[in-house]
Amino acid sequence: xxxxxxxxxxxxxxxxxxxxxxxxxxxxxxxxxxxxxxxxxxxxxxxxxxxxxxxxxxxxxxxxxxxxxxxxxxxxxxxxxxxxxxxxxxxxxxxxxxxxxxxxxxxxxxxxxxxxxxxxxxxxxxxxxxxxxxxxxxxxxxxxxxxxxxxxxxxxxxxxxxxxxxxxxxxxxxxxxxxxxxxxxxxxxxxxxxxxxxxxxxxxxxxxxxxxxxxxxxxxxxxxxxxxxxxx
Numbered sequence: 001x002x003x004x005x006x007x008x009x010x011x012x013x014x015x016x017x018x019x020x021x022x023x024x025x026x027x028x029x030x031x032x033x034x035x036x037x038x039x040x041x042x043x044x045x046x047x048x049x050x051x052x053x054x055x056x057x058x059x060x061x062x063x064x065x066x067x068x069x070x071x072x073x074x075x076x077x078x079x080x081x082x083x084x085x086x087x088x089x090x091x092x093x094x095x096x097x098x099x100x101x102x103x104x105x106x107x108x109x110x111x112x113x114x115x116x117x118x119x120x121x122x123x124x125x126x127x128x129x130x131x132x133x134x135x136x137x138x139x140x141x142x143x144x145x146x147x148x149x150x151x152x153x154x155x156x157x158x159x160x161x162x163x164x165x166x167x168x169x170x171x172x173x174x175x176x177x178x179x180x181x182x183x184x185x186x187x188x189x190x191x192x193x194x195x196x197x198x199x200x201x202x203x204x205x206x207x208x209x210x211x212x213x214x215x216x217x218x219x220x221x222x223x224x225x226x227x228x229x230x231x232x
Contacts, residue, residue, distance in 0.1 A: 001191050010173030010192040011144020012201060022191050025198060030207035032188045045188050045207045053206040054220070057183045058227025060164065060204060061089070065096035065230055069163035072101065072180075074130035074147060076169030077210045078138035081185070082131055084214045085221050089166060090128040092230040100128035101160045103153035109145055123150070130171065142190075144170035144177075151178050168193070168210060176201040185210060 001008040002019045017025075020036065027034035031046020064071055073090050075081045094100050108122035111134065121134040123146050132139045132146060147170060154160050165175035165182045172184030176196050183204040186193040190210075196202035208220075225231045 001195065007142050008190070008192060010142060010170045010190075010196075011148065012173040012177050012192055012196045012199075014192065014195050014199065017195060022195070026188060026191050026194060029194045029197065029205070030186075030188045043188055045209065050207050053204055054224055055227055057166075057204045057206055058224050060181070060183050061093070061166065061224070061230070062228040064098060064164045065093055065228060067163075068097040068099075070099040070101065070160055072103075072130070072150065072162040072165045072167070072175070073128060074150075074165070074167040074171035076132075076141040076143075076167075076171055078126075078131035079140070080211045080214055081168070081217065082126060082129060082138070084217045085224075086129040086166070087127045088221050088225065089230075092225055092228075094128065096230060099160065101154065101162075102128060102130070103150045103157075103160070104146075107146070107149045107153070109149075111139075111141070111143065113139070113141055113143065121146075142169050144174035147171045147174035148178075151175065151180070172196075172202065176203075187211070 002017045002022045026032045031049050032043045071093050073086050075086050090100050102125040108120050111121045112118050119134045121132045123130050124133045132141050162180050165180050168185045172182050176182040182202050184193050185206045185208045187210045193202050193205045197205040
């Protein structure tokens with residue numbers, strides 16, 4: 001990110017960050033090691049920082065639910081987060097009276113992220129949550145282009161312009177850069193959304209290991225829904 005690589009900036013215009021500033025920022029906001037010589041091995045996300053950010057995210061989602069706002073949801077980690085975190089949020093928000101639009105469904109582009117080389121990827125919705133598919137399977141992505149396409153699709157439909165985006169990776173970065181109120185999740189090896197939060201472009205950034213077994217996110221989902229007053 002500090003080198004300005006677009007793949008790690010998630011669609012955000014972050015200005016200039018040095019490596020040292022980035023490490024210090026991540027130590028402050030995620031609880032990772034401030035040691036500049038910590039080049040490999042495990043690192044640690046501070047649970048209190050995660051809980052504080054979840055509280056803030058829950059409060060913002062609660063406002064969206066009470067005011068029946070329009071909410072977009074998207075994930076770049078569908079294998080881990082789609083079914084156990086994002087879909088329950090989307091279902092609860094719809095039940096509360098929120099609009100959960102599905103813009104640009106089927107929009108596709110040529111991605112360079114494929115394991116076996118470039119491939120065509122398209123936006124697909126599951127219960128109102130956007131993710132990418134390629135080769136018939138869900139795909140991980142850092143790219144901002146899909147969210148940019150969704151927002152462009154909504155630009156002429158002001159009644160569906162989102163009041164809130166709940167997302168991660170480039171989905172969240174592109175929304176925040178567009179000026180949409182955005183709350184998101186980010187792992188400790190992905191500093192862009194945290195930098196976006198520092199710059200005021202991302203409202204809440206929850207530090208979270210974003211690729212463990214899906215069942216491990218169930219307590220987090222319950223906690224977040226409770227904080228938003230959306231529990232069943």
